[in-house]
Amino acid sequence: MEPTSQMGMNRTGAQMSPMDTEKMERYSESMGPDVGIDDMNAPAEAQPAAELRAQYIDEAHLVGSVPLPGTVKGAMSTTMDKLTGNRPEVLIDKLGERLAFERQGTRLYELMMAKCREMDTSALDPDVLSTLSHFRDEEAEHFALVDESMRALGADPTAMTPCADVAAVASMGVLQAIADPRTTVPQCLNALLTAEMTDNAGWELLIKLADSTGHTEMADKFRQALIEENEHMATIKQWLERAVVTEAS
Numbered sequence: 001m002e003p004t005s006q007m008g009m010n011r012t013g014a015q016m017s018p019m020d021t022e023k024m025e026r027y028s029e030s031m032g033p034d035v036g037i038d039d040m041n042a043p044a045e046a047q048p049a050a051e052l053r054a055q056y057i058d059e060a061h062l063v064g065s066v067p068l069p070g071t072v073k074g075a076m077s078t079t080m081d082k083l084t085g086n087r088p089e090v091l092i093d094k095l096g097e098r099l100a101f102e103r104q105g106t107r108l109y110e111l112m113m114a115k116c117r118e119m120d121t122s123a124l125d126p127d128v129l130s131t132l133s134h135f136r137d138e139e140a141e142h143f144a145l146v147d148e149s150m151r152a153l154g155a156d157p158t159a160m161t162p163c164a165d166v167a168a169v170a171s172m173g174v175l176q177a178i179a180d181p182r183t184t185v186p187q188c189l190n191a192l193l194t195a196e197m198t199d200n201a202g203w204e205l206l207i208k209l210a211d212s213t214g215h216t217e218m219a220d221k222f223r224q225a226l227i228e229e230n231e232h233m234a235t236i237k238q239w240l241e242r243a244v245v246t247e248a249s
C-alpha cells in the first residue's frame with residue numbers, strides 16, 4: 001500500500017523560519033490575547049466577537065421543523081401518540097436523521113470502493129472490495145428500513161428534518177476527506193471510522209427512543225441493523241490499525 005506519511009518539503013511549522021516566528025510572536029504579544037466568549041466579565045466593547053455571537057444566537061430561529069403529517073394515516077398516528085403523552089415529532093426527527101445518514105453511508109462506501117480499486121489494499125485484507133460492497137449494501141438496506149418505518153408512522157421520508165439537516169452539515173468533512181483524490185486508504189479509513197462511530201451511537205439512541213415511545217416492533221428491527229453497524233465499525237477500526245501499524249514498522 002502507498003505510504004501515507006513521507007518526509008518532504010513541508011514549511012508549515014515554526015521551526016522552518018525562526019526569524020519570522022520571532023516577528024510573529026512579537027506582533028501577537030503587542031496585540032494581547034483575544035477576549036473569548038469565556039470571559040463574560042469583560043465589558044461588551046472588549047469582546048466584539050462574543051457579543052456578535054450572542055446577538056446571532058438570540059436572534060436565530062431553529063434549523064427547520066418536522067413536517068405535519070401529510071396523510072390521514074399520519075394524522076391519526078400523530079393524534080394517538082399525542083393522546084398517550086408522546087411527542088411523535090422527536091422520533092420522526094431522529095428517523096429522518098438516520099435516513100439521511102444511511103444514504104450518506106452508502107455514498108461513503110462507494111467512494112471508498114473507488115479509491116480501493118486504484119490502490120493495493122492486499123495488506124489490509126484480501127477481500128477489501130467485497131467487504132466494502134457488502135457494507136455498502138447493508139447501508140442501503142438500513143436506509144430502506146428507516147424509510148419503511150417512517151411510512152408506517154405516516155411520516156414523509158422525503159422531507160429533510162432538522163436533525164437530518166444538522167447531521168448532514170456535521171458529516172460534510174467525512175465525505176470531503178474520502179472524495180479527495182489525494183487521500184490515502186488509511187486516511188479514508190480514519191474518516192470512515194468517524195462516520196461509523198457516530199452511526200453506531202445514532203442507532204443505539206434510535207432503539208432507546210423507539211422502545212421508550214412504545215414502538216417495540218420498530219426497535220426490534222433496528223437491533224438487527226445495529227448488529228451489522230457494529231461489524232462495520234469493528235472492521236474499519238481493525239483495518240485502520242493494521243494499515244498504520246504496518247506502515248510504521
Ligand SMILES: [Fe+2]
Pocket residue numbers: 105135139196199228229232233
Ligand atoms: Fe455502517
